[in-house]
Amino acid sequence: MTAIKTKKQQIYEAAARLFRDKGYPATSMRHLAEAVDLKASSLYNHIGSKEDLLRDICFENAHKFLTHLKTVSESDLSHLEKVKALIELHLTMATEELTSVTAFNDEWRHLSEPWLSDFVQLRKDYEKGFLKIIQEGIQAGEIQAADPQTLLYTLLSAMRWLYDWVKPDKPMATDSVKQELAGFLVRGLVK
Amino acid sequence: MTAIKTKKQQIYEAAARLFRDKGYPATSMRHLAEAVDLKASSLYNHIGSKEDLLRDICFENAHKFLTHLKTVSESDLSHLEKVKALIELHLTMATEELTSVTAFNDEWRHLSEPWLSDFVQLRKDYEKGFLKIIQEGIQAGEIQAADPQTLLYTLLSAMRWLYDWVKPDKPMATDSVKQELAGFLVRGLVK
DNA sequence: CCTACCGATCGGTAGG
DNA sequence: CCTACCGATCGGTAGG
Numbered sequence: 001m002t003a004i005k006t007k008k009q010q011i012y013e014a015a016a017r018l019f020r021d022k023g024y025p026a027t028s029m030r031h032l033a034e035a036v037d038l039k040a041s042s043l044y045n046h047i048g049s050k051e052d053l054l055r056d057i058c059f060e061n062a063h064k065f066l067t068h069l070k071t072v073s074e075s076d077l078s079h080l081e082k083v084k085a086l087i088e089l090h091l092t093m094a095t096e097e098l099t100s101v102t103a104f105n106d107e108w109r110h111l112s113e114p115w116l117s118d119f120v121q122l123r124k125d126y127e128k129g130f131l132k133i134i135q136e137g138i139q140a141g142e143i144q145a146a147d148p149q150t151l152l153y154t155l156l157s158a159m160r161w162l163y164d165w166v167k168p169d170k171p172m173a174t175d176s177v178k179q180e181l182a183g184f185l186v187r188g189l190v191k
Numbered sequence: 192m193t194a195i196k197t198k199k200q201q202i203y204e205a206a207a208r209l210f211r212d213k214g215y216p217a218t219s220m221r222h223l224a225e226a227v228d229l230k231a232s233s234l235y236n237h238i239g240s241k242e243d244l245l246r247d248i249c250f251e252n253a254h255k256f257l258t259h260l261k262t263v264s265e266s267d268l269s270h271l272e273k274v275k276a277l278i279e280l281h282l283t284m285a286t287e288e289l290t291s292v293t294a295f296n297d298e299w300r301h302l303s304e305p306w307l308s309d310f311v312q313l314r315k316d317y318e319k320g321f322l323k324i325i326q327e328g329i330q331a332g333e334i335q336a337a338d339p340q341t342l343l344y345t346l347l348s349a350m351r352w353l354y355d356w357v358k359p360d361k362p363m364a365t366d367s368v369k370q371e372l373a374g375f376l377v378r379g380l381v382k
Numbered sequence: 383c384c385t386a387c388c389g390a391t392c393g394g395t396a397g398g
Numbered sequence: 399c400c401t402a403c404c405g406a407t408c409g410g411t412a413g414g
Binding site: 022023025026109110144146147150151153154156157158159160161176177180181183184185187188189 | 213214216217300301335337338341342344345347348349350351352367368371372374375376378379380
Binding site: 038039042045 | 399
């Protein structure tokens with residue numbers, strides 16, 4: 001039962017993959033149709049438009065990240081442990097849902113208004129929440145004193161290479177890579 | 192004299208900026224023409240084709256990075272200091288030539304063959320040279336023992352946010368940001 | 383450097 | 399789910 005994917009699901013997954021590999025503007029509906037064994041016109045029996053695909057993928061991921069942020073924020077972990085938990089989240093998303101995370105990081109800029117502004121707001125909310133944890137960690141003396149915004153952007157960027165480079169299923173032991181990466185980042189953070 | 196830019200230079204600079212902001216496929220020749228106060232057809236008196244722009248920008252930057260890598264490699268700095276010097280290079284490129292570095296990082300994938308393969312080779316050469324310095328630093332005990340490839344990719348990615356986020360001339364003191372970022376990365380590296 | 387224009391491809395619709 | 403087709407836009411050329 002769970003193994004059966006609706007055509008709509010197949011289209012969304014193929015779109016997320018193509019957007020990641022070629023970017024949204026370079027992905028044509030004809031190419032997408034080919035990827036799911038349809039003619040371009042038949043796609044529109046399952047979806048509304050090309051931008052609907054991008055929009056749904058972007059906002060789905062945004063909400064996923066925000067939900068996790070909220071959970072972590074409200075937990076009773078130490079500030080440094082909260083940062084570690086968020087790093088873990090990004091790395092897990094990067095390795096397990098690598099088809100759609102670039103949407104959250106890159107492709108959203110191709111949204112049109114008013115969705116673009118909505119999305120930018122969600123991203124700002126996410127950054128603000130993450131930033132707050134870092135700031136509290138610095139105040140509590142758990143995290144190296146530094147410009148929190150620089151730390152945040154560096155963390156977020158550093159975690160992006162997993163999507164960029166792990167594309168083909170290179171069988172480098174993902175878990176060990178994740179551990180090394182998390183270790184490197186945390187070493188940079190602690191005093 | 193040096194203040195006068197040829198129309199060709201203006202076109203290349205506007206193209207680099209548009210490719211960074213909208214991506215190569217989403218940048219139209221009509222839009223580019225508008226940016227330099229021409230009609231689209233007039234662009235072709237100065238340039239060969241749209242892909243010529245991308246190709247020249249990509250390879251120019253690739254050679255810049257490779258030249259610096261060679262200089263640093265052949266210097267008599269310690270291994271850790273070499274890594275620091277390369278980090279400095281990336282950060283300087285990011286802040287001073289921010290119009291064209293995304294080409295080196297992202298837009299090259301829109302090149303067609305045989306240029307695509309040529310470019311990928313140059314990138315591999317760069318990564319290999321950088322990797323070698325990291326490996327030697329680990330062997331010499333100057334750098335924390337870890338998977339060198341993970342360290343390399345994390346470093347390269349971490350330095351990308353400067354292009355991504357500093358877009359509008361946000362007047363955050365660039366030098367201090369660079370220093371904090373370099374500090375964060377080096378803290379993660381040293382034992 | 384422009385006007386006028388080319389064939390190709392784009393996202394999407396009509397109608398069955 | 400397809401064939402047939404739409405207007406718009408693309409990169410680029412001809413000719414002056």
